[in-house]
Amino acid sequence: MLDSGFAEFKINYLQIKDFAIGSKQISEPISVGGYLWRIFCYPRGYSKELSKNGEYISIYLQLVSKHAKNVRAIFEAFLMYKDGTPSFSVTQRCANVYSPPPASVPYTMCGWDQFAKSSNLDPLHVRNGVVTITWGVIVARRVGDELIAVPPSDIGGDLGSLLDRGDGSDVSFVIGEETFPAHRAMLAARSPVFRAQLHGSMADATMPCITLHDINAATFKAMLRFIYTDDLPADHELNALDSPAEMLHDLLVVADRYALDRLKLLCASKIWDGVSIDNVGDTLCLAETHNCPELKSRCIDFLGQEGHFQKAALTDGFLELVQKFPSVLAELRQKFGA
Structure with missing residues (x-):
């Protein structure tokens, strides 16, 4: 019997160059086959040797659940085009049997040292400054391994x-x-x-x-x-x-106002999906006023894309932003020389 699950992992393309080789990002775990899984992503590679001096993105799958033995799993990952469709030219799949690692090793992983070359991602795979990797796990269960079905909460x-x-x-x-x-x-x-x-x-x-x-x-x-x-x-x-x-x-x-941080980030994520040249100034003003650095960072990266700052600077929202928060303009100039 097979059980499968997939999730998306997003990388800020404009910040890839700022990562140190060997620096990683970790996904939120997903549950597949009764086990928890997550990926480790190294935007500039796991090591200089394995990633050709930081030219390649490395990703690896980790079985998070402890005390799992002989779990047979297929790990699949592929890039998404910026229109939201999967890229079959940048797709990888590997199979592995996960067992408890030796005492000297903190965890067992499988994946790819050279998943994708970062310089080849733009323009096909970059949307609003973000690269999306869809990853998933297929777990093969033996007869008798079926778990008692537990309904979702x-x-x-x-x-x-x-x-x-x-x-x-x-x-x-x-x-x-x-x-x-x-x-x-x-x-x-x-x-x-x-x-x-x-x-x-x-x-x-x-x-x-x-x-x-x-x-x-x-x-x-x-x-x-x-x-x-x-x-x-x-x-x-x-x-x-x-x-x-x-x-x-x-x-x-x-x-x-009510310190509901998760709600704030959920709203910020939805707002970010609708950011454009016309409203990025208003959105940046909102983020700065209400202490949302995650949304602010995305807006600043958006303005750093070719031609965006010059066009956005002519909008009423951007003029209001400059009047309320001149420090943001100084920050943009320092970062992009705008």
């Missing part, structure tokens, strides 16, 4: 239903004509700001109903649902709004 759905029903709610938030019941313990567990507000010495700690004036109802509702379910609104829900981009901007702002 549905705690997000259960807590979302709790929010919808309002069972046991002990605090309410009023925004305009709308009221949102919630649970102090849930809010405090997820946000240090709510914890201080609802369990500290502030007046709100004893108030059953709190009126908010500086946030719109739709944004607060989306934030509240994230607190309970750990999810953004679905794409179809965002697309049904008059301005999905505005909702994401507003959500990022409240995520910063």
